Amino acid sequence: MTLQNGVVMLWADWWDLFQHFLSYSIASIGGPLVLLPEMHHFMVTEQHWLTDGQFSASIVLAQAAPGPNILFVALMGWNIGLNAGGYLAGFGGAFLCMVGMLLPSSAVVFITAGWVQRNRDLKAVRAFKQGMSPIVIAMLIASGWTLATANTEAAHDWPLWLITTATTLIVWRTKIPMLWLLAAGAVLGASGLV
Numbered sequence: 001m002t003l004q005n006g007v008v009m010l011w012a013d014w015w016d017l018f019q020h021f022l023s024y025s026i027a028s029i030g031g032p033l034v035l036l037p038e039m040h041h042f043m044v045t046e047q048h049w050l051t052d053g054q055f056s057a058s059i060v061l062a063q064a065a066p067g068p069n070i071l072f073v074a075l076m077g078w079n080i081g082l083n084a085g086g087y088l089a090g091f092g093g094a095f096l097c098m099v100g101m102l103l104p105s106s107a108v109v110f111i112t113a114g115w116v117q118r119n120r121d122l123k124a125v126r127a128f129k130q131g132m133s134p135i136v137i138a139m140l141i142a143s144g145w146t147l148a149t150a151n152t153e154a155a156h157d158w159p160l161w162l163i164t165t166a167t168t169l170i171v172w173r174t175k176i177p178m179l180w181l182l183a184a185g186a187v188l189g190a191s192g193l194v
Contacts, residue, residue: 009049009084014096017049017080021073021100026108030136032070032101033059036143040150043076052150054079059147073101159194 024035043050062072074094081093188194
């Protein structure tokens with residue numbers, strides 16, 4: 001199948017996409033958002049299956065929609081499929097990406113959840129949980145950086161960076177509900193100030 005930009009999607013490419021999402025599933029400790037930089041590198045930079053705009057739109061649209069955080073994975077697969085040949089390929093891409101992302105992590109949780117709960121007081125289990133926290137935080141920061149700098153205009157938009165910094169500090173240091181901050185961001189965006 002041929003992408004809109006002239007790249008050919010072979011069956012091996014679909015298999016490669018599925019395998020990557022299988023590996024993302026195992027590595028996504030802290031949720032799939034922590035792997036955005038790697039996903040961007042593979043699907044946008046390396047394979048050119050998605051544009052920067054499609055990648056960012058998949059994430060933003062999924063985050064704005066009600067439902068689980070992981071919906072962006074299906075949207076990425078959908079966009080790859082649309083680029084590769086239309087709606088049928090879009091459904092196939094969404095299915096491949098979601099199954100690849102959900103299958104391994106769900107199996108690991110199903111197998112290990114009982115053991116971890118029974119052994120939650122073990123020093124090794126507590127150390128693992130505490131050691132993973134800074135890793136997840138660093139990966140989320142890298143994900144935010146990838147999204148923020150994907151659009152070259154946004155990289156030089158100081159009001160956007162000022163609002164991002166202020167929002168981060170407010171969330172970190174106060175108990176103001178995030179819903180109010182989202183509403184304030186929507187008002188600023190709708191007014192054209194940002």
